[in-house]
Amino acid sequence: MQKIDIKEIVVGLIVSAIFIVFVIFINEDKIDENGYKLHARIDRVDGLAVGSDVVLGGKKIGEINRIRLDPDNFEAIVTLYITNKILKIPADSNLRVLNIGLMGHSYVEIQPGGDMIYLAHGDQINFTQGSINVIDLVAKAIYTKEEFDKAYATRRSVNP
Secondary structure (H helix, E strand, O other): OOOOOHHHHHHHHHHHHHHHHHHHHHHOOOOOOOOEEEEEEEOOOOOOOOOOEEEEOOEEEEEEEEEEEOOOOOOEEEEEEEOOOOOOOEOOOEEEEEEOOOOOOEEEEEEOOOOOOEOOOOOEEOEEEOOOOHHHHHHHHHHHHHHHHHHHHHHHHHOO
16 A cells, blocks of 8 residues: 655645635636626627727726626626726616617617615616617618508508
């Protein structure tokens, strides 16, 4: 039989402990000394990416930190990093995903509510509106116009 060396066991335990602490530190959603993180569940995030701007009142106040998909309901869970820790965002604020131009990049706009309770680090913005697909919107408008034209032509033929 081979003799077990205590030094090897101690070194192995120390290396394992350091690895576990490192993994926990990497995955921890910690508070930054200058800002804080908020979360939002959004049904459509077309064009939104990590690093996209977060805007309030036309001014950039942060950026998108993380986007992941909830496998249960297929909503995107977006993590926003607000760079100014002092900035207080009302709890009833609305978040919208917007596009710059037809083919421009997407960004997030926060429309402040009137609540006197403010969002804190780790809170979720509950009122969200996903991105609007411009191509789908144009196609729907064309289809609606064609249907209107058909109905109008039918009516004119019945009542000249």
